[in-house]
Amino acid sequence: MIYDAVILGAGHNGLVTACYLARAGLSVCVVEKNGWIGGAAVSRELTPGFTYSNCSYVSSLFRPEIMRDLELPKHGLQILPYEGGAVFMENGDTLGMFRDHDANRREFARHSPRDAEAYDIYARDVLRHCRFIRPMLLRTPPDPARFRPRDLAELAWLGRQLTGQSERQIAEMIRFWTMSISDYLDHYFESPVIKAYLAVSAIIGTALGPMSPGSAYVLLHHYMGDVDGNIGAWGFARGGMGAITAALAASLRAAGGEIRVSAGVETILVQNGRAVGATLSNGDEVRAQRVISNMDVKRTMLTHVAEAELPADYLASVKKFKTRGSSGKLNIALDAAPVFPALPEGSPALKGDLHFTDSIERMERAYDDWKSGHFSADPFQDVMIPTMIDPTMAPPGKHFMSCFVQYAPPKIEGRDWTDADRDAFGQTCLDQIERHAPGFKDRVLHVEIRTPRELEAEVGLTEGNIFQGELTFDQLLFNRPVPGYAQYRTPIRDLWICGASTHPGGGVMGAPGRNAAAEILRDMRLAPKDMSDAYAVL
């Protein structure tokens, strides 16, 4: 049979695209190299009784429009807001975070009365940037080099968004998009630990340090999501991040779509400049009217398409597309909850994110290690224990701990990671936690250590870059992934890209997948079914 569409990779974006296309009446087949679906949004049982969100671990960016369009709650998706958090400081103190505004202000005031008040102004200013960018997430970027009516109309829309702001606000936005998070925070705050806490969102997943220009935008990328309208808030997917892709898969099957696992793409078949299908690792060949890749643009084009099929300038751009990996991950099964003596009894911090980096300088030094081809000796970790809230992921009283770690380079001093490197990396992270939670290591039942090597090998992320391409300003909007090819198309007719290499980028957002589906249907002159526009920003 010849499908209307074959989707390469059962990550969240691929499944989102598949769902929308299936609902529009297309015959759809998703092929996945792993024996499970989900890409980087997975829940995996690697040790009995424990479920790991072993790649992405929290949710905020996933568009509520998509959850609703695709009826994901009906198919089992539940997002749990979480509370609290803490930064453990070298001097034995902590900086606590609270959902309650007054409690949070009073805690910040303990570190700096001025910063406690400045935080509200900062939050207001960042929220302004979020409000500006949110309507763009579910829109195809214009192509400014072409003068088709749709591109002109979209450029005009973008222009109106800008001119709706005051001169002062436009200046603010340009500052924000171009600055380092360190410089940006210096405008508001004086306390090193408060700055360190707030800088986190600007470096996660990014091969930039907090002092690198452009890192402030990355912060926005992590703030522009929401949990039920609470912009900037993050939550857990009940049952782990795989619950998102499981719900998408159920929604897809309900719409008549098909998923094949252990069936990775080998070669994208191109005939007369058109993509017509793919050969699979299991020996099958799947034929389709169009081929849609959820893989990053580098993997898609450099591994699965013959170079001769691609224009040289496009190929050069793809090769230069920045996908530098920067992060690793530890997934840990714990016999009992860790005890952090610095936290008061009953602290909600364990239900939120835990950090051990109490200054931007320490973060930057961790980045220095990355630059010289080493994992950080004093890494930054974003530690969460979803089982403090989610009862489904570990036996009662036992816990799953997720440790997101920076920095970890794609290669160690230019050579590939070895198992010994990986284990040393893991030990460094465990030691850091142990320093703040004595006895922690004795409670560890199982650890999965993931470096960029494992992320690339298992999930297929080139160089282990979790965003399928860095979120620097030069790689955003109509420049993502390649100028002239930002509308989910490629130089090969009927070969599309629907993953995070495209606008609006990475994170478990679903927006690239949804936008790609919109473009494909538009190309087919079909009206999308059950596809909402972005919710209005009032």
Added chain:
Amino acid sequence: MTATSLHRQPLAETPFHPRTSALNRLHNWGAWAGYRTAGCYGDTVMEHTAIRNAASLYDITPMIKYRITGPDAAAYLDRLTVRNVSNLAEKAVHYTAWTDDAGQMMDDGTLFRLGPQDFRLCCQERHLPWLRDSAWGFDVVIADETESVAALALQGPTSAAVLRACGFDIDGLKPFRMAEFAFAETNLLISRTGFTGDLGYELWIPPAQALALWDHLMMQGAPFGLMPVGSDAVMLARTEAGFLTANLDFIPAQQALREDRSRSPLELGLGWMVDWNKGPFTGRRALLAERETGGRWALVGLDIPGNVSAEGAILYHRKTAEAGFITAACWSPTLKRNLALAQVQARHADCRDLWVEIYALRELQYVKLMLPVRATPRPFFAPERRRATPPPAF
């Protein structure tokens, strides 16, 4: 200091909490600037009646209080605020406002001149970054003293009598003046100020002596009908007086998420306090330009027919075109009028042919009213006793 247990007690308690909590028979608490505050002790109608009939005690400790001291304190405040601070006498208070560079209202509040180089600025919202950033080039020290000063509002027609019974001679104390009295081996500062539009005082004391002051007032005030009151009654009193509240009647500029939501003092009817001739102050250029070209909005007092309060209602010109919105409203028990504060587009400042659309919820169903409104001067309530010196006994 080590980690606190704010998760167990996110709201702070004021120094009066041991007394207010014992009296709060409804356990009706609200949050005010991070403090636990009584919304109502038992009966808002009785509490409001005490404000207008006898005397009321309201814990205003949560009000944000900044202490500004130093050789340049007066010059700094002249630069910061729109009024003339050099003319503010020692031991005097004035109601004032300050804006950002664009002339947009940051907050309003009361400025106390405690000494030649010593001021207290009381307001609703927090402004420490702004106050400190504005101090560049001035020899001043700015400190948040919210926690270190306990404060009570004693308001109502018998409030002067209560103070006399307490042994404080306030006969010569004029409105917007303050005096110090010895009490419990400390200095008690009493200012003739308040937020009810009535005869009344505010009392300022170190937290350690707060309970002694409360007990003394309550004991001596009993024969004069003194009653502790919660925020609900006070907000009703302020609405029938026609006073503004930050974040209810205007959005402070630094909190405005939507750029067009901030307002200038001129748009809020506070132009009278701007001293155009005192020299440069923050926002002056923008306000001068606005004085020439006119603002976008006007704050008006409204008299509305009938007795249905118009909270949250929208105003229409000729019943059709949106022209503004109500920011505060009440049926005034004291004035027997249906009153409101509203922001209207500047061209409708005269309120001609303006209508208010009220949705009155009556047993689960809305009764929709479209009523003509009439502009009415503020303050709505300003009894003679408020200004009389010496103050009357009731």
